Every structure is written in structure tokens, then in C-alpha cells.
Amino acid sequence: MQNNIVIEDKGLQYVGASRIEGPLVVVERVRDVGYDEIVEIIDSAGRPRFGRVLDISDKQAVVQVLEGTTGLSNKNIRARFLGESFRLPVSRHMLGRVFDGLGRPADGGPAPLSAELRDVNGMPINPYARRYPREFIQTGLSAIDGMNALVRGQKLPIFSGNGLPHDRLSAQIMRQARLLEEEVEFSMVFAAMGVKHDVAEFFIRNFRESGALARAVMFFSLADAPSVERLLTPRVALTLAEHLAFDCGQHVLVLLTDMTNYCESLREVGTARGEIPGRKGYPGYLYSDLASIYERAGRIEGSPGSITQMAILTMPADDISHPVPDLTGYITEGQIVLDRDLFQRGVYPPIAGLPSLSRLMKDGVGKGYTREDHPILASQLFACYAYVKRVRGLADVIGEEELSALDKQYLKFGEAFEMRFLRQGEYENRSIETTLELGWDVLSTLPRDELHRVSDALLDQYYRESKDVVCEVSV
Amino acid sequence: MATAYKVTEPVAIRISGPIVTAIGMHAAQMYEVVQVGELGLVGEVVRMIGDQATIQVYEDTTMLKPGAPIQRTGAPLSVWLGPGLVGNIYDGIQRPLPGIQAHSGAWIRRGEKVDSLDTEKKWTFEPVASVGDNMMPGQAIGRVVETPLVNHLIMIPPELHGKIKRIVKKGEYSILEPVAVIEDEYGTHEITMMHRWPVRLPRPIRERLRIVQPLITGQRIIDTFFPIGKGGAAAIPGGFGTGKTITQHQLAKWSDADIIVFIGCGERGNEMTEVLREFPELTDPRSGRPLMERTILIANTSNMPVAAREVSIYTGITIAEYYRDMGLNVAVFADSTSRWAEALRELAARLEEMPAEEGFPASLPTRLAQFYERGGAVTTLSGKPASVSIVGAVSPPGGDFSEPVTQHTRRFIRCFWALDTELANARHYPSIHWLHSYSEYAEDVSPWWQKQAPDWTDLRTEALTLLQREDRLQQIVKLVGPDVLPDSQRLILFVAEIIKDGFLTQSAFDENDMYCTPEKQITLMRLILNFYRRGRDLIQAGVPLVRIRQLSCVPQIIRAKTAFGNKELEKIAELEKAAMEEMDGLAREYNIKEGTVICKTT
């Protein structure tokens, strides 16, 4: 039997691999190695790369190399098994710092001092120990606050497309997000997977300008980093977020971008392992894998902190039924969908009226949270806007002139809704009152009788009878 | 497989995610529970080849190593059945989540060992049988008031029978203390208030019954148009965000079942938290008691181990069968069966089984059938009528119903509530599409409804017909606009909108509307249809549609569902009277003679 073990001062090392394929390295005859154990693969130049064990038997270990297998050769590599799963040192002093995708300093600073090491896979939160998210977060954007309100502890992703302004939008949200009552500031954890340098730059600049840099931690696994590394980046970021939220009691806003890149890395590893691919080649366990990331949001009993999660993903070919947005939507608590058509018509933020949804809105708005009329106003706006969409479809067929007077009024309402309510400036921060008043303004372009969802009492209070309040639409 | 370990003790030789291969497992049984490694992770044997066993582990296997010891338990995966289940919340393998929290805080660690039921707690046991009585399997020997809503019968376990040799007096006992001793041909057996039952084995019944009772859910589109019977099985498929969970929550809250088992299977943690927070505060409309007093929750959320997700469905249904055996009507909600099917797929892939459609194992249809077959209206072993109704959510990828889980599920259910993304986007909730949904129970339960209202079948048929005609008319409108249609047909479009806004949509969050009694459902339906019938006659007699549209009763009819509570039906009657008077006014204005208007106002 050939012996591939060498003892060095660093411990047991195995020399050579029987197979290298894609991001995977197979090491034979290993002993005392655990599933998901972290491995250092040392290349011929002596440079170590992190990997982890995906499958372990008494004969061999299948190692996924997180920093890529480029330049590795069967004969010359050495594998050192570190006897533990991947852990991140966590500390509140990591705020204000920039790290790479695996949590190592990338800003030239020293490694953070920390006695706390956390398994990056985290542990599931006991549903019995969760606290239900309730507090309204004002983002200052009418499309979100008025129609798809975000609450503290929610996971609400942004479904975008290439070239759409998801970066500007999420930067605006991070700049403006605040709670109505308390003057607490959010800590920000930012994880970039496979995005380009200029995007990273954009966010750093934004954090700096808004003065949030000291409250932010950034993890970058940029486009030129090995793609498997990305599989750990969101987990590393969330591990720190959990520490900040549940050990230090902070309110943490986590931004993950771009989850589509993450999923592609997952597909790559699956393919290399020869797994049976599911839809569009993504592994069958994509749902569970994404859930293990997205479910790391919320609030728990006994801790004042919270994790609010916004994941950005780009829908390939703007297709919302693509597995990545589809499975994300099945896990998150709603979605903000960006619409190319609105964007091309000059509407920023181009937040699609109908497919966007915040499922926790009902628990964070209304009496005692924002204002009593908020839920009904949103519901009526949605209903009327849905009708606008139908009328527009009809107008395309029979021509606008042929529409009934009422339908024409709906078209006007649609314009007002998009141009006055949805559209706003990148640095315009609207209070929730402004948003609600604006909502009633545009609703009042419709006859009172059309507003079936609103009770008479609320109509008496908010419906603008005199038509002169109705705003002129400027396009 | 040759191995480096020369041992006869069972040890692990391979770990791949939740699948562990072990040797030294001769004489282990299929589905036997084992404990893996130093932490004693719970697992189940799912394949045996020689002395090698494949084990599906219900907990995270990180840092588990080949060579890890395996402890056999000799018993298949079983649940504890006895007082204390109601009001509790469990993970997929029946570990109580409150117990886990008390033990290790907010996070679920590995190797947690907490008893499924409180073994210390004393329950007041009241005997209902006496020494000398001959007991058949499933017969009650005593009862315990488990909650004010649940009279828990202590039964002879299904595999036992015999003569009572001893039985305790009324008093306080824990679930492990013997409360009776029975004797059969093999000897004596102690009976405790708790017994165990293997989750993968259906509990026996005497016979299956025809379904005749509706499960009243308080949801108009369901009860009136697509009813489910007590003991029936329904599927609720829909893309993300279309309302599967909310609808199931609504049903779990308001259904007239005695026991609710809600299985959160691979879904969100917050949704279970929401149930835990809401149910104790909501009161059952029939008894006035908190809903939690009849509810049992199984929560194996999406981030909890996938193998435990697979088993959570069986844990839930076994508990449901147990309460059914007491003669109760139980309703089981599984959210979502697709996540369960995906767990099957994931485990099958790890077991390197040959995949069938879209990677699902070839056994998927069989497994689905076995699950839905565990529901039904039955006569219990002890001769009582009882039922288990099952409502399964289906989450088809991309919202496309042609995928395997939706398609196979359709074969085993008789009630299909098709959720529609477009309706949901338009905030038409519940987004159950009236043209794509069906219920084969409608016939079975119509005698019950006829008793409430002799005209029920007519109302239902007339409303459904209107909606179907509207759909056809809309095709025309889409091509050429509404103007070409005569007023009589545009009235149909108008009334269909009223049916949608005033009847089909029902907010889960509106105090007055979240639960709608059968009486209110009938009253609202009649209100709208009488408006239609009268309007039709007016139009026939020459009144233009615009005048009918402008009647001041129209917005009121649409808002009646929320404006009036279940106990204010007389106000709806008043509204109907006012509406008819308004229409009479129109008739007079257009000089329509009395008698031309043929519509009755009931």
C-alpha cells in the first residue's frame, strides 16, 4: 500500500490527489476526517487554499476547493485537514472593515481580534424562539413604504435585471432606512458575490458619503475571485450579522448581491460532482440551500437585535419563473420586482406595481404603526392599478378613443400613480405621511364610487372631493 | 465494500450530507431508528445490503467521521401519543420546540434529546370502563380533559385487547403511570395514557365511509363553490406568493374540525411563529375558546434538516389519526407537499437511486397516494364515525401546474383549489381561480346545504354560470371592446365584477370578513343574484345599464361582506330591500308596469 501521509510540524498531511475535476479534489486513504471539515490544499508553490469536505468515506475524501483548482496538479498538492468545520472569528470591531469572500481582511488592516469562532453554517433558529417581525422601516420610497412596506426582521429581495438600477435603489434604501419611533441606526453587513469592481466601488463610495462606513462591514468575493468561494461569502456575512444582532443587540441590515452569481457557483459544483441536475441545470437542493441563507433573518426572543435581509438577484432574461428568482420568492417574505418598461419610461425607482409584494406589510402598518388608512389605501391602489393594466391592454386593441369615459379616467389615474407616486428622486426621502397623502391624491383622480375597498368613513376623511388638488402630471 | 475497519460493532464508513453508510448492521430492520456518533444524532435505516445499512440522519452531520459508532434502538421511528399533544409545537421527529428552547436557547443544536410529551405532568384521568369489561382495540378506558376543547380518550392501543383486570380510580396520573391492566390470551398488559406508534404505519380503522358532511371553512369561494367534505382531500397549488399559506391558515383557524394538525414542512420559520402568536388570541367562532386549544403544530422549516422534513408529514398524519380514533373530525394541513417531495428527491439522489421525472424518485406517486390515503371518513375500531381531512399545498416551480408533484397529486385528491398568479398580483385574494378549480365533493355535500337553504344548488349554479359566461364575453371584449355588447350582456360583465369584489374576494385580515358563516354566504349570494335578476328584467324592459350601474346600492352591495358581521344578516336583508326599492324606482321611471318584472324577491 502506497503511503501518502507525511507528518509535519503542522500536523497530518496527505500528498497527492487521485482526481481533480472542476472545483473538486479527491484525496485517498484519509483518516479521522469529518464531513464538512475544512481543508488546506497546498499547491506546489506552497500557497494554501481553503477547501471543505463534501463526502467522506473510510477510503477517500471529496474536497471542494473554495479558492479554485487552477494550477493544482495531482502529484504535487498536499492536503491538510484542520479538524473543524469552517469558522469565522466574529467581533463587533469588524464594523468599518472590508474583508474578502472568506472573511479575511482585504483592507490591509490586521485580522480582527476575537475569541469567538462561529461555524459559518450557523444553526437553525428555533421557530418557537422567533419573535414575529413588526416594526415598520421607513425607506423614504413611496413604492416601498406605501405599497410594499419593509418591516424589521424581514427578508425582502430585489428581483432585478441586467442594466436596471438595483444598485442605486439598494444604496438609497441603505441610506434612508430608519425606524419611525426610535433613533437607532442600522448596522450594515454587505456581501458581494461575483460582482464587478465598479459595483463594489459604488457601494463603498455610497457608504462613505452617507457616513455609514463606520457602521458597515463589507465582504467582497468579486467577479475575478474563484467562483466557489462565493458559496461561503453569504454565510460568512450572515454569521457576523447574527453575532452583531443577537449577541450585540444591534439592528442589522444585510445586503446580499448578486444571488444569481451565487446560484451559478452552486450549479458549477453540482455539475462537477456529477449530480443529477434539476431545472436549468441547477441542483435539486437549490431550494434548501437558498433557504439556509435566507432563513437567517428575523428576530429572536431574548435579544433586542434583528436581521433584515435584502438580497439582490438579476433575473436571467428578465424571467421571473427562472429557478433563481422562483425559488427565492418561495422562501423570502415577498419581493420587490424591478420593471424594465417603467425604467425605460423614466420612472425611478422602477418598482413594478403588481408583482411586487411585501408579505409582512400587514403586520407593520396601520393603526399603531403607521396610519390607520395605510393598509386600505395600499389595497385600493393595487386594485385600481390592476384595472389600469387591463384598460391599457384593451386600449392597445381598440384604441384609446374608443374607451369609456370611466376607463379613460383610469388611464389618467395610472399615469398619476406612476409619475407622481412611484417616481421620485434618488436623493428624495419621503416621510410616510407624504407618501400616504400622495396616495390619496392620486386615488382621488378616480370617482369616489369606484373605491370599493375603502369604507365611507375613510373616504369622508381622505377622499379629495374638490378636483383642484389633483396634481398635474408632468412627464 | 472492503473496509479498513475490522469490527463487528456498527460504525459509520461514509458520510455524505444527511446520508450515512454503516457496517456491522446485520439484523437491523428497515426504518429502525439509530443514534449516530458521539452526539447521538437521530437517524433511520432506509436501506439494508448485507450487514451494511444506509441511514438517513435527521440532524446536521457536520464533522461526523467514518468510524463513528452507531447505536441501534431496535424500534422503528414512532411518535408518542397521549395527552399533551394539543397546543404543542414539534419538529419533524416530534421533539417539542419549547423543550428544545428551554434546553438550549434560540438555536436548535444537534443531538437534542427532549421527551415528546411531559412525563411529569399530572393529568386527571377519569375511567369510563370497569374491571371485568371486555375491551376491543381502540376502545376507551378513560378520558382526560386535555384542553377545554379536547376531551381526550385514553384508548386500548390498536394491537391489544382483553379483559380489564385492574383500573385506577379518577385521579391525577402522569402519562407513564399504568392506569389499567388488561389480560388477553398471552398474559397481562399495563395500559398507560401514552403509547407509541410507528409513523410510517397507518393506524387501523374498522371501515371507510362515504363523505357527506362539508368541512365548513368560513371561506366563501371554498364553501359555496368548491367545498371539501369532512374526510376529503384537497390540493392547493400556486406559485410563490399566491396565498397557499394564508388560505391554509384561514382554514386552520375557522374550519369546523375538532382538531387541527398544521405541518409546516420546509417553509418559513416566521409563519410558524405567526401561528403561535395568533392562534392563542383568536377564538373559535363555535366554542368561543382560543384556537390553540385544538391545534397541534409540526414545524420543520426550510432551514431545518431535510431528512426530518421527509418524516414530518408522517409524524403529523399519525397524530391526526390518533385523534380521529377518538371519534373526532381532524383536519391536517401540509405546507408544502412540494418541499416534502423535494426532500424525497434529495434523499433519493444521495442514495443514488435512478431518477424518474425531473429527478423525483419513481416512487413519488406511490408516496403521495399513501399520504392522501391516510385521510378519509371512517368508522373507528371502536365504532365511532370520525374523519381526517387533508389539505396539501403544492408549490410548482414557476407556478406551472404541469410539473410532476401537481400532476400526481391531482390523481389522489378530489378537490383542487387552483391559485392564480394574475389574480394574486391584482390582489384578488384568495386567488383561487373559479374556472380552473373544481370539487368533486360538491355533490356529496349538497344535501347538507339544501337543508340550510333549499335554493343553494340553484344559487351556486347560477353564480358559476354567470362567471363562466363572463369569461366568454371577456374574450370578445379583449378583441373588440365592450361597446359592441348589448346591455344584457354587459350586465353580466358588471355583475361578475360584483360577484368577484363582493363575494369571491375575502380578506384574511378584515375583522368582519375573515370568517363568513354559511348563513351569511347564502345571504350575500342571494343579495347579488337578486340584484342581477332584477337588473336583467329592467334591462329587458328598456332601462339602460348605466342607470343600474349608478344606483347607490351598488357600492353597498359590494361592501356588504365587510360592512356587516356574521350576526347582522338582518342588515343585509334591509340592504336588499333598499336595493329592490331603488330598482322599483327605476322601473317606475321607465313606466314599466307592475307584473312585467317577473323576478321574485325572496
Ligand SMILES: Nc1ncnc2c1ncn2[C@@H]1O[C@H](COP(=O)(O)OP(=O)(O)OP(=O)(O)O)[C@@H](O)[C@H]1O
Ligand atoms: N385571503 C387573503 N387576504 C388577504 N391577503 C392575502 C390573502 N391571501 C394571500 N394574501 C396575501 O398574499 C401574500 C402571500 O400569501 P402566502 O404567504 O399565503 O403565499 P404562498 O402561496 O404561501 O407563497 P409561498 O409559496 O411563497 O409560501 C400574503 O402575505 C398576503 O399579503
Ligand SMILES: [Mg+2]
Ligand atoms: Mg407559503
